Amino acid sequence: MNFICIVFNLLKLLVMKKKKRKDERELSPLNESLLDRFSVEKLEERLETDPLLIGQLLGSIHSGNNPTDANSGDEGCCFFGSYYQCGEKGG
Amino acid sequence: MENIRKSSYVVTIQLNDSNYMLIHGYTGAMDVVSKRIVDYLTHYDSKKSNCMVNQKDIDLLIHRGYLTNMTEEHEMDLVMKIASSIHNYRKQQTKKFYILVGYECNFRCHYCYEKGINAHYQNENRVFKIQMVDKAYETMSLIEPDKDKRIKEIMLYGGEPLMAENATIVKYIVQKGHSLGYKFGAITNGYDLNKFENLLGPNYIDNLQITIDGPKSFHDKRRFHWLYGGSFDKIMNNVTIALKKNVRVVIRMNIDSDNSETISELNQAFIKNGFYEFEKFSFYPAILEKNLKTEQNSDKNRIKYLSKETFEQLNKHYWQPSKRGTLYDIIYSSITNKKPLPLRPIYCGAQEGLYILDPVGNIYCCLEIVGRKENIIGSYLNGLKWNEQYKRWHYRNIGEIPNCKKCSYAFFCGGGCCAKIKNLNLCSPSCNQFPKIFDISVKKAYEFYMHSV
Numbered sequence: 113m114n115f116i117c118i119v120f121n122l123l124k125l126l127v128m129k130k131k132k133r134k135d136e137r138e139l140s141p142l143n144e145s146l147l148d149r150f151s152v153e154k155l156e157e158r159l160e161t162d163p164l165l166i167g168q169l170l171g172s173i174h175s176g177n178n179p180t181d182a183n184s185g186d187e188g189c190c191f192f193g194s195y196y197q198c199g200e201k202g203g
Numbered sequence: 204m205e206n207i208r209k210s211s212y213v214v215t216i217q218l219n220d221s222n223y224m225l226i227h228g229y230t231g232a233m234d235v236v237s238k239r240i241v242d243y244l245t246h247y248d249s250k251k252s253n254c255m256v257n258q259k260d261i262d263l264l265i266h267r268g269y270l271t272n273m274t275e276e277h278e279m280d281l282v283m284k285i286a287s288s289i290h291n292y293r294k295q296q297t298k299k300f301y302i303l304v305g306y307e308c309n310f311r312c313h314y315c316y317e318k319g320i321n322a323h324y325q326n327e328n329r330v331f332k333i334q335m336v337d338k339a340y341e342t343m344s345l346i347e348p349d350k351d352k353r354i355k356e357i358m359l360y361g362g363e364p365l366m367a368e369n370a371t372i373v374k375y376i377v378q379k380g381h382s383l384g385y386k387f388g389a390i391t392n393g394y395d396l397n398k399f400e401n402l403l404g405p406n407y408i409d410n411l412q413i414t415i416d417g418p419k420s421f422h423d424k425r426r427f428h429w430l431y432g433g434s435f436d437k438i439m440n441n442v443t444i445a446l447k448k449n450v451r452v453v454i455r456m457n458i459d460s461d462n463s464e465t466i467s468e469l470n471q472a473f474i475k476n477g478f479y480e481f482e483k484f485s486f487y488p489a490i491l492e493k494n495l496k497t498e499q500n501s502d503k504n505r506i507k508y509l510s511k512e513t514f515e516q517l518n519k520h521y522w523q524p525s526k527r528g529t530l531y532d533i534i535y536s537s538i539t540n541k542k543p544l545p546l547r548p549i550y551c552g553a554q555e556g557l558y559i560l561d562p563v564g565n566i567y568c569c570l571e572i573v574g575r576k577e578n579i580i581g582s583y584l585n586g587l588k589w590n591e592q593y594k595r596w597h598y599r600n601i602g603e604i605p606n607c608k609k610c611s612y613a614f615f616c617g618g619g620c621c622a623k624i625k626n627l628n629l630c631s632p633s634c635n636q637f638p639k640i641f642d643i644s645v646k647k648a649y650e651f652y653m654h655s656v
Contacts, residue, residue, distance in 0.1 A: 138237040139260045142224075142652075143541045145232030145267050152273065152281070159284045166285050167292020170545055198570050198622075 209247045210271045211278050212611045214638075216645050224645055228611040229282050230268035231543025233534075235649075244269060279608050286548035286602030286614070294555045294597065298347040299354045301559040302339060302376060303567075304364035305330035306574055310392050311429045314457065314491055314506050316622075320574030321362060324563065329362075331372050331562040339560045340383060342583040346558055350384075356410065359389040360559065360570065367395040377407050388412070390570075392426065394434050396441035403448040410451045413442060417456065417465040418472055425462075439476060442484075451483040459491045460507040492623065492635075510636070530615075530640065534648040539655070548600040550617035550633075555597065568596050571622035578627070596621070599629045606632045612641060 149169070150158065158165050212228030223241045225234045243254040247270065256264075264270045271278065306321040306329045321329055331339075347353045357380055359365070365373065377387055388410030402408050415438060416422045423433030445452050456462070456469060466488055478484045491506055537544045549555060553569040560566055561573065564584030572578040580593040601607035601618045610632070619633025 138240050138256070139263050140235045141263070141267065142233040142235060142538050143231070143543060145227060145230035145543050147230045147232070147266060147268055148543075152271070156281060156284070159288055163284075163288050164292045164295075166288040166546075167290075170289055170543075198620075 206272045207247075207265065207270050208272075208274075209244055210269055210273075211275050211609065212282070213244065213269050214611045214641070215241055215244075216642050218646060218649055224649060225267075225269055226544065226645070227268040228614055229278075229285055229546065231537070231546060231614075232267040232269075233538065233544060234263075234267060234269075240264070275609075282608050282613070283602035285546065286600045286608075289546060290548045290555065290600040290602075293549075296556065297352050297354050298343075298556040298558065299356075299358075299552060300343050300346075301358045301360045301557070301570070302331070302336075302364075303360045303559055303561040303573055304362070304369055304373060304376070305366070305562060306362045307366065307368070308361060308363040308392075309366050309394060309428050309430075310363065310426055310434070312426050316571050317362065317574060323574060323576070328563045330369060331376065333372070333375055335562055335564065336372070336376050336379060338564070338583055340379060342560060342566075342587055343558075345583075345587045347556075355385055357385050357387050359387055359391075359408070360573075361390075363392055363394075364389050365391040365393075365395055365399050367398045370398050373399065374402060377402050381407060386410075392434070393438040393441050394428060396438075397444055400444060400448070403445055403450050405449055408450065410453075411445055412453045412455055413438060414455045414457060415439075415469065417462040418468045421462050421465055439472070442478060443476065446478060446481040446484055449483065452478075452481075452485075454484075454486040456486070456488045457491050458488045458509060460509050463509060463513075529644075531644040531648050534644055535651055538648060538652045544615065546614040547617040548602060548614065550620055553596060553621060554599050568593075569622050571620075572627070595629050604630055604632055612638055615641060 146155065146166075146169075155166075210227065214226040214228060216224045216226070218224055218235070221238060223236050223238065225236050225241075225244070226232070239254045240256060240260065243256045244264065246254075261270070273281065306317075306324055308315075308317070308321070343353060344350075359373065359376070363369075380387060386406065387408045389408055390412045393411070393413035393415075396403075396411075396413075399408065414426065415435070416425045419433070419435040422435045426434055428434055442452055442454070454473070456466065458466070470486065473479060473484070473486060478486075490509060492508070533545060536542075551557070551569075557568055558566055559568065559570065559573055560583065564582055565576075565579045566581040566583060567573045567578055568580050569578070578592065579590065580596060581587065581589040599618065599621065601610075601613040604613075604618050607613040607618050613632075616634070616637040619635055619637065621627065621629055621633065623633045623635060624631050
């Protein structure tokens with residue numbers, strides 16, 4: 113029983129330590145950036161030789177942002193809430 | 204480290220007392236950082252920072268783009284290249300078509316941006332004729348020969364597209380479109396919708412945006428039939444008809460300070476009528492905004508505009524994490540999927556692949572400027588022809604707008620809505636309080652993210 117308690121407390125300590133270390137981090141990336149895939153030099157070089165490259169990379173995550181977005185697939189104008197929306201004809 | 208400087212494209216947002224969010228304007232990076240890092244970055248160029256930051260974090264700041272060895276000019280040049288690359292790519296993608304059935308409307312809403320345009324047209328040209336419908340479909344194939352790149356939903360627009368008087372031509376448009384593989388949506392006031400019951404359903408018209416501006420007492424004062432007055436009860440009945448036909452119905456409520464307090468009351472009416480029992484029902488409030496026509500329309504003085512900031516505070520109760528396409532949703536998705544924030548070099552489809560065909564044979568690219576000759580981008584009356592306006596709209600991206608190409612927010616706002624720029628000067632941005640809204644959206648998205656983890 114004592115052994116189980118010791119192991120449990122050790123584990124708890126480990127988790128707390130890990131959490132503390134995480135809290136102390138001063139810079140925590142939330143996502144990838146374009147530069148995770150390219151260095152700036154490589155990005156520029158590729159844009160010279162393949163000007164559509166970035167569009168291809170971002171195309172899949174860029175669609176559907178906008179009310180009048182032709183690439184928004186099944187959505188039409190004004191079919192979105194919040195900010196990318198058309199004005200006040202309103203039907 | 205001598206040539207390193209702070210990037211010109213860093214957005215800093217305070218999340219709470221101790222944490223900040225750094226967002227990079229062209230790499231799409233998002234990072235939660237301490238105040239010390241923000242201070243270090245803020246004073247980096249003047250070398251006045253007293254903060255000591257460890258080398259690992261400095262390397263990360265460089266890797267994520269916040270510190271750079273590029274000059275201001277070099278960075279701006281890169282922004283232009285990225286903008287042009289994404290824009291060119293998107294222009295090769297799908298095309299969306301609208302058919303402007305007719306310029307007439309049976310409502311007389313004082314805020315309508317189309318007010319008065321039907322007077323520009325002779326009676327015989329105000330509504331589509333069969334011959335012009337055939338030409339319109341041929342034109343769609345000419346604009347985009349690859350049928351897989353033509354979006355399979357055509358939107359019906361007006362004036363009021365679904366007026367009883369338009370029933371015969373709408374039936375022709377929908378049946379012909381159906382034979383060509385299209386389905387339809389409509390932006391309608393919903394008043395005469397019952398006259399189109401046979402066309403409602405998943406194979407024909409299966410997507411409607413209808414505007415209701417508040418509970419009956421308010422709506423009837425603002426959105427009324429020019430001859431028969433109040434429209435609330437009739438529209439509510441028609442919404443039920445459409446939902447029972449398995450049609451997707453989105454209700455839009457145009458908000459100013461006169462009706463901003465009635466959102467919940469209207470929502471209660473929807474609950475009472477059982478609309479939420481249908482999966483395809485949804486509702487969103489939209490802010491009334493000044494646009495190009497505001498100064499020319501004396502009736503607009505009757506609108507008590509809300510600031511976007513106030514509206515967004517009001518609207519936050521209606522934010523749903525799953526709601527696709529909102530600014531909040533875009534940010535939230537980037538965090539949860541750990542992908543770079545999407546970069547948008549343009550504001551909307553008007554600048555790349557949206558075409559509105561009118562009954563006269565004119566082509567427009569933006570809903571808010573139809574019917575005004577100076578905004579025509581092309582014609583299909585005697586073969587397909589484009590004019591200089593087409594180039595102006597389709598070349599506009601943030602890399603081409605002097606103020607945008609040096610702005611940290613540009614890739615997230617896309618340069619703003621062209622229809623809101625005075626004199627349609629497309630070389631100008633339309634910022635419209637975007638940084639404030641971005642700030643609110645980022646905080647909200649991060650808050651939701653933290654709750655979810």
